[in-house]
Amino acid sequence: MASVAVIGAGAVGSYYGARLAQAGHEVHFLLRRDFDAVRTGGLTVESKDGDFHLEAPLVHRSSAEIGAVDWVLCALKATALEAARDLIAPCVGEGTRIVLLMNGLGLEEQFATWFGAERIFGGLAFTCINRDAAGVIHHIDYGAVTLAHLLDDPAALADGLALWAGARVSVEAASSLLRARWWKLLWNIPFNALAVTAGGITTDRIMGDPALRAAAETLMLEVVAAGNADLGAHGQPLLDGPREVAAMFAATEAMAAYRPSTMIDFVEGRPTEVDAMFGEPLRRARALGVATPYLALVTAQMGALDGARRP
Numbered sequence: 244m245a246s247v248a249v250i251g252a253g254a255v256g257s258y259y260g261a262r263l264a265q266a267g268h269e270v271h272f273l274l275r276r277d278f279d280a281v282r283t284g285g286l287t288v289e290s291k292d293g294d295f296h297l298e299a300p301l302v303h304r305s306s307a308e309i310g311a312v313d314w315v316l317c318a319l320k321a322t323a324l325e326a327a328r329d330l331i332a333p334c335v336g337e338g339t340r341i342v343l344l345m346n347g348l349g350l351e352e353q354f355a356t357w358f359g360a361e362r363i364f365g366g367l368a369f370t371c372i373n374r375d376a377a378g379v380i381h382h383i384d385y386g387a388v389t390l391a392h393l394l395d396d397p398a399a400l401a402d403g404l405a406l407w408a409g410a411r412v413s414v415e416a417a418s419s420l421l422r423a424r425w426w427k428l429l430w431n432i433p434f435n436a437l438a439v440t441a442g443g444i445t446t447d448r449i450m451g452d453p454a455l456r457a458a459a460e461t462l463m464l465e466v467v468a469a470g471n472a473d474l475g476a477h478g479q480p481l482l483d484g485p486r487e488v489a490a491m492f493a494a495t496e497a498m499a500a501y502r503p504s505t506m507i508d509f510v511e512g513r514p515t516e517v518d519a520m521f522g523e524p525l526r527r528a529r530a531l532g533v534a535t536p537y538l539a540l541v542t543a544q545m546g547a548l549d550g551a552r553r554p
Contacts, residue, residue, distance in 0.1 A: 244267050244268050244269060245268050245269070245312075245313040245314055245406055246268070246269045246270075246271070246312040246313045246314070247260065247263055247268050247269065247270045247271065247312055247313065247314045247315070247316060247406075248270075248271045248273065248306070248309045248312045248314070248315045248316070248331075248334040249270060249271065249272045249273060249316045249318065250273050250306065250315055250316070250317045250318070250319060250327075250330050250331055250334070251273070251316075251317055251318035251319035251320070251323070251330075251344075251345075252272040252273055252274050252277070252318070253318060253320075253374060254372045254373055254374035254380055254381075254504075255318045255344055255368060255370070255372055255504075256272075256316060256317075256318030256319075256344060257272065257286060257288075257374070257380050258288060258290075258370075258372050258380045258382055258386075259316060259318070259344060259366075259368070259388070259412065260272055260316060261286055261288050261295070261297055261300070261380065262288075262410045262411055262412050263316075263406070263407075263410055264297055264300060265295060265297070265410065265411065266407075266409040266410040266411070267409065268406075268410075269301070270300070270301060271301045271302075271303055271309045271312065272286075272300055272301065272302050272303065273303055273304075273305070273306055273309065273330070274302050274303070274304070275304070276377070277377040277378055278302055278304055279377075280377035280378040281300060281302050281377070281378045282302050284378050285297050285298045285299060285300060285378065286300045286378055286380070287378060287379045287380070288380045288382060289379065289380065289381050289382065290382035290386075291382060291383065291384060291386075292382065292386065292411060293411075305333075306329075306330050306331065306332070306333040306334050307333045309333065309334050310333065310334065311333075311334060311335060311336030311337075311339060312334050312336070312339060313338065313339060313340070314339065314340050314341075314342065314406055315331055315334050315335070315339060315340070315341045315342065316342050316344055316366070317331060317341060317342065317343050317344065317345060317354075318344040318345065319345060320345070320508070320514075320516055321345055321346060321347045321350060321516040321518070321519035321520065322513075322514040322515070322516055324350070324353065324519070327354070328357045331357075331358070332357075335358060335362075339362060340362050340363075340364060340399075340402070340403065341354060341358060341362050341363055341364065342364040342365070342366040342390070342403065343363070343364065343365050343366060344366045344368055344388075345519075346427070346431055346504070346516055346519065346520050347516060347518075347519025347520050347523065348424050348425075348428065348519060348520075348523040348524050348527070349519070349523045350365075350519060351363045351364075351365050351393045351420060352393070355393055360393050360394050361393075361394060361396070361399065363392070363393040364390060364391065364392050364393065364399075364400075364403050365390070365391045365392075365393065365420045365423060365424060366388050366389070366390055367388065367389040367390075367391070367417075367423050367424070367426075367427045368386070368387075368388050369385050369386075369387050369388075369389070369427070369430070369494070370382070370384070370385045370386040370387070370388075371383035371384040371385055371498060371499065371501040372386075373502060373507065383499050383501060384498050384499045384501065385494070385498070386412060386413065387412070387413040387414070387415065388407070388412060388413070388414045388415070389414075389415050389416075389417050389423050389426075389427075390403050390404060390407075390414055390415070390416055390417065391416070391417040391418070391419065391420035391423045392420065393420055395418060395419055395420060397418075400416050400418075403416075404416055418480075419474075419479045419480060421473065421474060421477055421479050422470075422474055422479050422480055422481075422482065425466065425469075425470030425471075425473065425474065425482060425524075426470075426482060426487065428466050428470065428520070428524055429463050429466050429467065429470075429482070429487055429488070429491050430491050430494075430495070431503075431520055432462055432463075432466050432520065432521060432524065432538065432541070433458070433459035433460075433462035433463055433466075434446055434449060434459065434495065434503050435503045435504070435505035435506065435520060436462065436505075436521065436541040436544075436545060437449050437455055437458060437459060437462075437541075438502070438503045438505065438506035439505055439506050439509045439515070439545060439548065440541060440544050440545070440548070441455060443506055443509065443510045444506070445500045445501055445502055445506075446495055446498055446500065446501045446503065447498075447499075447500040447501075448500075449495075450492075450495055450496055456492075458537070459492075460488065460492070461537050462537050462538060462541065463487075463488045463491060464484060464488065465528075465533075465535040465536075465537055465538045466524065466535075466538070467482050467484035467487065467488070468484075468528075468533050468534075468535065469524055469525075469527060469528035469531070469533045469535055469538070470482055470524075471484075472527075472528070472531040472532075472533045473527050473531060476531060504516075505520070505545075509548065509549075514549060515545065515548075515549045517542070517545045517546050517549050521538070521541065521542040521545055521546075522542060522546070524538065525538050525539060525542050
């Protein structure tokens with residue numbers, strides 16, 4: 244069994260950390276807001292795959308209390324990127340590997356400058372997970388993770404997959420991290436943007452409104468164009484636009500009404516992940532000469548809405 248530190252134990256980090264603990268791993272949760280509630284009452288997961296409760300999870304107020312571990316699951320928001328290095332560093336020993344359960348593009352490359360590319364994995368969760376009461380995680384739908392290595396190293400990827408053996412999580416390997424990131428953006432960009440700019444609505448409302456659904460499709464096709472230009476420039480396999488877009492719509496159509504993470508952050512007055520989720524893809528599209536007018540529009544809208552609430 245492995246030792247694991249969950250840095251960023253919000254809804255996503257707590258859920259996947261709890262699944263690893265359920266499988267027998269030694270999982271340490273770095274907590275702030277929910278520390279007292281989880282220390283005294285444990286961690287409860289209400290899941291479509293069956294509820295469970297961790298009676299006495301290992302919880303900590305600082306990374307230094309955790310120390311070096313085999314694996315770090317970093318599920319911080321991209322808005323906390325400046326703090327990530329200091330939060331993770333006390334948990335990194337000679338053989339530590341780091342999985343980023345984060346949204347956005349280019350994050351693994353930043354972590355590589357701090358800790359070395361050979362340690363870094365991307366974990367792309369296609370799931371519906373929210374948190375309401377302290378110490379209670381709601382796993383609403385889906386839950387699969389696509390795992391990829393920053394250097395696309397097959398041996399390292401095999402080690403990453405072995406961590407999840409026995410955990411009640413479907414984990415698939417991706418041979419190209421860059422392609423996996425653009426694939427995730429196919430959903431994240433349209434549904435997070437429209438959920439916010441349409442007034443803080445859930446995914447079912449987007450799917451049920453013909454104009455919003457058409458806007459989502461347009462955004463997806465722009466992401467495909469930008470992503471394929473980026474992938475082609477790096478010699479990576481391209482996205483199959485029509486097939487991937489159809490699959491994303493089918494998955495969302497079958498999804499329970501869901502509040503995307505950016506919408507939750509927005510309506511609750513927290514900073515949103517505008518730069519990593521929208522800004523970086525837009526910069527790459529422009530650098531490669533790909534026209535993405537709808538992406539530019541929603542990026543500007545998201546930036547303005549986010550900036551209007553900051554001092």
